[in-house]
Amino acid sequence: MAVTLAGFGASTLLVCLLAPLVGSTSINLSRVFDRTLPLADNVDAQVFFVARLPRVVAAGIVGAGLALSGAVFQALLRNPLASPDTLGVSAGAALGAMLALTAHADFTLLGVSVVPLTSFAGSLGALAIVFALSLARRRGTSSTVLLLGGIAIAALLNASGRFIQYLADVTDTFKTVQWLMGSLDVGSYAPIVASLVPFGAACAGFATLPRVLDLISLGEEAAEARGVDVVRAERVALVSASLSTGAAVSLGGPILFVGIIVPHIVRLIVGADHRLVLPASALFGASFLIACDLVARTIVAPVEVPVGIITAIIGGPFFLWLLFRGR
C-alpha cells in the first residue's frame, strides 16, 4: 500500500516540478531565481511566479478536489455514474457565477474577485439544500432517494441558470459560456489561498471516511451491523465532498470529466480499498489536471485550448483502454 501511494506521490511531484518549467514561452531558470533583479524588471520570474506557478497550483487543487469528491460520491451513493455534480453543487456554483457575470457585480473580498466568490456562495447554497435533504432522510431510505433528490436539485439549479442566460445580454451570455468551459489561468494567488480553506476542511472530513466508505459500499445494513453510524458518516461525506467541489469549481470552473473518471481509473489501478482510493484519487486527479492544462496551454500556442476539452480527449481513450485491456 505504501509503495503504491509513494508511486502516485512521486509522479504527482514530478508533474508539479516539471509543469511550471514548460510553457508557450521559454524562460531562463537562473534568471527566474535571480534575487538581484527586481521582480518588475524580471520577465522570466514574472512568467514563472505570476503566470505559471499559480496555474499549476490551481490545477492541482481543482483536480484533487474534483477527484476526491467524485470518489466519495460514487462510494456513498453506490453508483459508478455519480460525480461532483450529481448533487447539484457545481450547478449551484455555476448559478452563482452567472448571477455575478449578468449583474456586472464588482467587488472583491480579501483579494478574491467577484466571480469566484459568488460561485463559492452558490455551491454553499446547493450544499445547504443537499444537507437539508440528508437531515430529512430517515433510516431505511435508500441511497437512490438521495441520488434522485440530488439530480432534481441539480436540474432546478441548471434551469435557473439557463433562465438567467436567456434573460441576459449577449456579451454576458458569452462570458458565462467562457466561465462554463473552465479556466485555470487564475492570475493571482488570492483565490488559491481562499480555496484552501474549504478544501482543507473537506480533507479533514475525508480523512475520517475510508473505512466507513468501504463498509457502506458493501451495503448500509452490513455497515451498521459492524457498528458504523451510517447517517452521521453520510453527512460528513456529503458536506466534505460538497465543500471540496465548491472550492474546485469556484477556482477553475466546472471541469467535470476529472471528477467522474479519475476515481474509476484509480480503482482500476489500486482496487477498491478506500484507504488507497482516496489519497490516490487526490494525487492522480491533481497530476492529471496539471498535465492536461500543460497540454492545453502549449499544444496550439500562442492560442490556448479550454482544459476541459483536453481532459476528455486524453482521459476518455485512456479510461477505455484501462476498461478493456486484457479482456
Added chain:
Amino acid sequence: MAVIQRQIGLKAKSSGLIVGLAVALSLHPTALAQARRVISIIPATTEMLFAMGAGDRVIAIGSYDHYPPEAKKLPRVGALIDPNVEQILQMRPDLVVLYGTQTELRRRLERANIPYYSYVHKGLGDITQTIRSLGTRVGVEAGANALADRLEKQLADIRERVVNRPRPKTLLVFEREARSLRNIYASGGDGFLHDMLVAAGGIDVMGDVHRQGIQMSTEMVLDRSPEVIVELRYSPEDVSSTDMSAWNRLASVPAVKNHRVILLTGEEFVVPGPRVGDATRRLAAALHPELKW
C-alpha cells in the same frame, strides 16, 4: 469575441471563434429597383443607412441597433439569432439587410419574394466597400459615395499623421473578467479592430495570429510585453478604476510599468460602421498623445 457578437447581435451558444469571415456581398437576383421600405437588423448597416442619408427609408431595425438616436424610434424586429420573421413580412419591406449566416431568414424571404442584402463584416477597408454597394442597392448612390469618401479621407488623414511616429507595440483587449486577469480576450491579426489599431499607428502584438479574437493567458501577455494596453468597453458603466488596477500584477509589462494601460469606452469601437473613423482617431490619440488631436 463578445465584441464580434455585439457587432452582429449574435447570442453565443458556443465560444467557437468566428473565423474565416469573408466579405460576401450578394444581391438578390430578382429585384434591383430602388428600395423605399428597408429593414436593417445589423447595427453596422443601420448606422450606414442613416449616415448615407437613407434614414427616411428605414422602417424597422434590429434589437441591438442603438445609433443614431433617430433610429431608436423605429420598431425592432429581432436580431441575428431571433429575427421576427412574421413581423418582418408583415411590414412589407422592399429590402431586408441581413447577416450572411442567417440562412433560415433568407430562405423565408425568398419564399415571400422579398429582396434582401446579405452582409458580412471583416476588415476596415470592407466597411467603405459595403457602404458603396449598399448605397447603390438602396438607390442613394451619391450619399453613400460621399460618406465612403469622407470615411476613407478621415482614415487616410489619421494614417498620414502617425506615419513618422514611433509605433508602440499594443495589445487591444475587448473582454476580461471583472477585477481579475482571467478570460482576457484580445484582437488578433484579422478584423476591423486590428486594422484600426494599425491605422492609428500601433503595432498589434497579436498580429501574427490570424483570428479576430484570441483568449489571452497571463503568460502570453507577459511574453508579448506590449508597450500599450488598450482596453475597449462597450459602455462606461462596465468599468471601475480598481478593475483596471488588476493589470498591475503584470509589473514587468512595459505598458504597466509606464502607466500606459488605457481604457476607451464607446459603442463606436464595437460597431464596424461609419463611426470607425472617430474610433480610429480616439485610438490614435491614445497611442500618440504627443500629437494634437
